[in-house]
Amino acid sequence: MTEALYPELPILLVDDEEAWLRSLALTLRGALGINNLIRCSESRKVMEILSEQDIGMVLLDLTMPYLSGEDLLQMIGQEYPEIPVIILSGLNQLETAVRCMQLGAVDYYVKTEEKERLIGGIQRAMAARSLRQENRRLKKQVLDGELEHPEIFATIHTTSRKMQSLFQYIEAVATSSEPILITGESGVGKELIAKAIHQLARPQAPWVAVNVAGLDDNHFSDTLFGHTRGAFTGADRERRGMIEEATGGTLFLDEIGDLSLVSQVKLLRLLQEGEYFHLGSDVPCKARASFVLATNVDLEALQNKGAFRRDLYYRLKAHHVHIPSLRERLEDLPVLLDAFFDEAARTLNKKKPAVPHGLAELLSTYAFPGNVRELRAMVFNALSLHKSHKLSFDYFKQAIGFGQTDAPPQPESTAPEEETGVAFPNRLPTLDELGELVVTEAMRRAKGNQTLAASFLGITRQGLSKRLKKLQVPEES
Structure with missing residues (x-):
């Protein structure tokens, strides 16, 4: 299997000494897992290389024949100001270091004395460049108001402005080196969003998903980190962990709110240091995967109770994608119903039925604790039981508990009492007046849909139509 390149854009190493270039390349590979390198020992070729391909960073020797490091630093700064340059x-020499920083170098290191500091400096420069790119993308998304890759989100059926804004944010942060946290209730589509992030950032690379709910500390470590032969009883051969399987791609960790505090410590080290240990080994391995994590629990509430580490919580908040519940975007009901009926018809090898007018309004009275997943299951079950040409309301009424209580489920009103039309005046209304109030309120809650309003009132549509004519309330067009 071909080894994935890291980082995405190559780092250009420039030095007239081939031996030093080889040594530096080995150091970067061993310390940071960097294998996407271009070595150049001829200073006059540097600008040609930069003109031919995108470069993520330049490590530049100061003293070279033909063109000095300072000469090249000025040229790079003028033509490619977005590329960070580190001087070696x-x-x-303090004066030289100051002069280089004034010319635009992001850092200056002494070759033989500061390899550890150089490694840290490279990490910081890579992170800073990534952050600048994210900021530019986010500004562009806000100004343009349009998605660059709408096809990536095609499987997420929505017309909601909240979701469109979420997609714009995801496009801006998808390629970040920081972990991305996805939150939302069960059934809102967290894994769909995680896959969209993967498709935006690294579509050809591995996608590895792990549900960590229910994993104790040992299983968590073994699943993620892998083990060496003989690491524990029964470990008769070496096993690659999921981090290694996801090299160059995306590791999606679902239900992280269920992790034990011990496992949280290991996850924090992995995210902060970018390294881990195979069980049974004391040799650190570099993680070269992007991390997307998800949970349906309130991590802030957990950390306030001491059940989730505060430092891990803040580490995960770098990029936070919160998916609204279905009841927060009820405008998506029609498009979701249409998509799920299409899918169900294909899956069950049935003809797509005529969906009764007002079904979306009926379902809008339900809270959907299972969100989009629950709605999809409703549609599949309804179509499984469906026999005639036109789909009946009955299954959906039963599924949402409509008519099982004295009053059918209604959406909670946030309007003042005088706007709802249901508060009694000081004088009790007559039965005729009360009938008018109830019919008017039913039509308001049904958003003008007579079929749904009649269901609320427990009468036929014809019966409601007669009452509306008598009351001179405008009928549904």
């Missing part, structure tokens, strides 16, 4: 010198 054989001498520790």
Whole structure:
């Protein structure tokens, strides 16, 4: 299997000494897992390389024949100001270091003395460049108001402005080196969003999903990190962990709110240090996967109770995608119903039925604790039981508990009492007046749909139509 390249854009190493270039390349590979490198020992070729391909960073020797590091630093700064340049010198000269920083270098290191500091500096420069790119993308999304890759979100059926704004944010942060946290109630589509992030950032790379709910600390470690032969009883051969399987791609960890505090410590180290240990080994391995994590629980509430580490909570908040519940975007009901009826008809090998007018309004009275997943299950079950040409309301009424109580389920009103039309005046109304109030309120809650309003009132549509004519209430067009 071909080894995935890291980082996405190559780092250009420039030095006239081939031996030093080889040594530096080995250091970066061993310390940071960086294998996407271009080595250049001829200073006059640097600008040609930059003109031919995108470069993520330049590590530049200061003293070289033909063109010096300072000369190249000025040229790069003028033509490619977005590329970070780190200067490497054989001498520790303060004046030279200051001059290079003034010319645009992001850092300056002494070759033989500061390899550890150089590694940290490269990590910081990569993170800073990634953050600048995210900021530019986010600004562009806000200004343009349009998606660059709408096809990526085609499987997420929505007309909601909230969801469109969420998609714009996801496009801006998808390629970030920081972990991305997805929150939302069960059934809102967290894994669909995670897959969209993967498709935006690295569509050809591995996608590995792990549900960590119910994993104790040992199983969590073994699943993610893998083990060496003989690491524990029964470990008769080496096993690759999911982090290694996801190299170059995306590791999706679902239900992280269920992790034990011990496992949380290991996850924090993995995200902060970018390294882990196979069980049974004391040799650190570099993680070269992007992390997307999800939960349906309130992590802030958990950490306030001491059940979730505060430092891990804030580490995960770098990029936070919260998916609204279905009851917060009821405008999506018609498009979701249409999509799920299409899917169900294909899956069950049935003809798509005529969907009764007002079904979306009926379902809008229900809270949908299972969100989109629950709605999809309703549609599949309804079509499984369906026999005639036109689909009946009856199954959906039963599914949402309509008519099982004295009053059918109604959407909670947030309007003041005087706007709802249901508050009694000081004088009790007559039965005729009360009838008018109830009919008017039923039509308001049904958003003008007579079929649904008649269901609320427990009468036929014809009966409601007669009452509306008598009351001179405008009928549904």
